[in-house]
Amino acid sequence: MNKDFDYALLDKVLEEHEYKRSAIIAILQSIQEHYHYLPKEIVPYLAKKLGISEAGIYSVATFYENFSFEPKGKYIIKVCDGTACHVRHSIPILERVRQELGLSAKKITTDDLMFTVETVSCLGACGLAPVMTINDVVHPGMSPDKASELIAELKKEG
């Protein structure tokens, strides 16, 4: 066990979900909400407390796209590439965002942990396509230039 890790949070989350094995997805979601990713330390601890194998927890955590074992940036930018956004030219927006931040499809988080750039397959705001979200706030009617402006603002705010 990692002595520096705060297991109290995990106990609280487990308590809230009554140590139910079937709640593993909700438990991981709560933990990720706190850390913005899943620290590796949680796996053996949850395994012991829930009576599931570590492999069992990894199998769930790696199956769902929303879970990440890599730390993510302070600002999570999701560029929507659903059908409606795609036909209204979302890809040039994604390319611009990545270019501004020096990121790519493989490298999604900046080294200073400020920005993470992901694509998402539909946010259900198709009437306002193309859209992107920054920390879950939807920005409608995007263009590459508008995206650059937003990023410049965020960089200024730090």
Place this chain on the structure above:
Amino acid sequence: MLKTREELESLRQTYACSVKCEKKRILVCAETGCIASGSLKVYDSFVKILKDKGIDCTTELAEGVSHEGAIGVKRSACHGFCELGPLVRIEPEGILYTKVKPEDCEEIIEASIIGDGVAERLIYNRNGVKAAKQEDIPFYKKQTRVVREHCGHIDATSVKEYIAAGGYKALEKALFEMTPADILDEIDKSALRGRGGGGFPTGRKWRQVAGQKEPVHYVVCNGDEGDPGAFMDRSIMEGDPHRMLEGMMIAAYAVGAKEAYIYVRAEYPMAVSRLQNAINQAEELGIIGENVLGTDFSIKFHINKGAGAFVCGEGSALTASIEGKRGMPRVKPPRTVEQGLFEKPTVLNNVETYANVPSIIENGADWYLGIGPANSPGTKAFALTGNIQNTGLIEVPMGTTLRDVIFDIGGGMRDGKQFKAVQIGGPSGGCLVTKDLDMPLDFDSLKKVGAMIGSGGLVVMDEDTCMVEVARFFMNFTQNESCGKCVPCREGTKRMLEILERIVAGNGRDGDIELLLELADTISNTALCGLGKTAAMPVVSTIKNFREEYEAHIYQKKCPAGQCKKLVTYQIDPELCKGCSKCARNCPVGAISGEIKSPFVIDTSKCIKCGACASACNFGAVKEV
């Protein structure tokens, strides 16, 4: 806590009276779309201005307080016309204001709240059609609202307004006037079919669950609306959550279930919070919980958030995910109605299906059969998006033609472009083209032409859309979302994607079309679940309708729509070029040369077709050929 039917009825009278007492109502759309356009600031601004002016305004219905003569300011559900948001409706006149900004509120209050007029500047005005009343706007004229009848008319966050508008009357009728068998008969008779895509008869599904020997049954709602380009279910969950809960409760009563689960995709955080809020409100009133309204019926609701896996929209994957497992489909039988959630008989329907139930129970199956064609009655909500004038959510009777939807409600194409195709049913669907425009939109007609209604996403595409690229786009999506359990889907979609990628990159080979069709056939016949079985639909359908586009890519190395970058050649028009050198300075590989003030030239052997020159040129001299 309400203990009897009479108590609920009397509460309904009280709330209905309060709503009636309000002199006027300002309904500001507060759903994902309009909020993104700034509607919450508009709402705040209305409240502030009214207060500053000393006008009595109510933001929430309260008991024991007279709302006589007050102005109601409410956060309403989606009006559907997202593109013109933030939308504000004024009642009782039914005026709809579009693209309202906080600074417009004063003008609206002066004109329509203090006065009885219209702020002309802010009403709908498009293509020479001007309309103040919502119902006179072409977008709304041909719509029929059943599932979305409350959307835009009541406060989406208030159980009180739902009850005032007649909400939970169907539940009352079910619990006090009907037996579970009566409900099964009524739903059977209504011929309601599942709105999630397949169109399976809902009554039959419920009856199968009700008839299982195992005593524990579950009711599950599929709110994992994953099809890109579809957001009808989001709108119902956010905008009229009680209607869906009421439908689920009626289902639970009919099949003898005591627990209900709602599975919502992670990308819809507001739907989750609105549903939770609705459940809490209904629990406080005793509409959800033990011995509902003093009857023997008890119900408990759970909400499960998805974690980003499209395949969880498939029934057995969805129940696996609720159980805390990897969301992977399993071999059927046993089917969900026999062994679903926690291996118990389970009714699994989608959001819109449940939202249809209260109206059917309240008004009777005969009323429902009066809407749309006999074999697919009722209405269908569609998300109308893409290269079309009016984007948003619509609800029309089943059997409405595509032409009515696209040209009358949707207002036709954007920027005077030509209609090319509409993609229906998302990654599991197909495309419909000009010759299909007069076809009625219903389950059976679409199946005949190799498409499906799916969840109801309609993405309209104009002449500039490359259909091969669209097929690649969908295959990329499905490939990413393939869970990997069965070989045909895991490997087959990968091979199909590779072929499509090489075709759009200009490396297509003779025989690729045939190979795609062969793979499509194998995958559809052998994949384990619906995701795999339908994965090839967009490819097959685009080959069927646009084979010549595939051939142009493969044999002439041309993209007729000019969308596939790798197949585009850039040229500088010497007539238009001013010789400013801006293109040369923007070229990352130094492929452009020339002398200042005379036309520049692109060396096509060096050109990487990035398009930087074309976007840099101020004179439109760089052409794609």
